[in-house]
Amino acid sequence: MHWVLLANGPLDLAPHIRTLIASADRVVGVDGGSRHLAPLSIRPHLAVGDMDSIPGDLLASYRDAGVEMDLHPPKKDATDLELALELALERGATRISILGGTGGRLDHTLGNLFLLSRCLPVGIPACVMDEGQCVHLTDQPLTLTGSVGDTLSLLPATAEVHGVTLSGLEYPLHDATLTFGTSWGMSNVFTETTATVTLRSGRLFVFHLFRP
Numbered sequence: 001m002h003w004v005l006l007a008n009g010p011l012d013l014a015p016h017i018r019t020l021i022a023s024a025d026r027v028v029g030v031d032g033g034s035r036h037l038a039p040l041s042i043r044p045h046l047a048v049g050d051m052d053s054i055p056g057d058l059l060a061s062y063r064d065a066g067v068e069m070d071l072h073p074p075k076k077d078a079t080d081l082e083l084a085l086e087l088a089l090e091r092g093a094t095r096i097s098i099l100g101g102t103g104g105r106l107d108h109t110l111g112n113l114f115l116l117s118r119c120l121p122v123g124i125p126a127c128v129m130d131e132g133q134c135v136h137l138t139d140q141p142l143t144l145t146g147s148v149g150d151t152l153s154l155l156p157a158t159a160e161v162h163g164v165t166l167s168g169l170e171y172p173l174h175d176a177t178l179t180f181g182t183s184w185g186m187s188n189v190f191t192e193t194t195a196t197v198t199l200r201s202g203r204l205f206v207f208h209l210f211r212p
Helices: 014-023 031-036 056-065 080-090 106-119
Strands: 002-007 026-030 045-047 068-071 095-099 127-129 135-138 143-144 151-157 158-166 176-179 194-198 204-209
Touching: 002 014, 002 031, 002 080, 014 095, 026 031, 026 080, 031 045, 031 056, 045 080, 068 080, 080 095, 080 106, 095 106, 106 127, 106 135, 151 158, 151 176, 151 194, 158 204
Parallel strands: 002 026, 002 095, 026 045, 045 068, 095 127
Antiparallel strands: 127 135, 135 204, 143 194, 151 204, 158 176, 158 194
């Protein structure tokens, strides 16, 4: 079951973003992230958060329509997005896409990317996506479908990532070790429509940047 979580960061409703939302089994408005759904005339299956940033008239319309609310106090030990992610995992999500999680405050962007680590122990594929890129955090082989000329960048999320092997890219790697803080894995290029990333140990951020 594919869950799409809409956070409150900037989001351009590009065609592939609209398609992703339309194809979701569950759409979750994460506090003010629900505003991204208004231009699409879509109501979320669920609204999550302390509701301090959602427009008042939009929240009222959700209440009138009987949209399920998972409400939390403003003073809490987790962000609204983390609460929504945990709820998706509890309710059986088998794939999670986070939209509106990039741009704006850098601390929020980094925090949202690191939330992907919550999905690794249970083996649920998850990504943070916007109109220009899709970001994965993986400790398992990953296959990406894109276009020739797309960009792929790797950033270690652990002290070392061992056994990194790449295919379908301009600069292949074979059984390489990437260390935290290195830029060795930056700005590779798709030479085929499918690229693969495998690793033996560690965790790796994989950035797939779409060709304009």
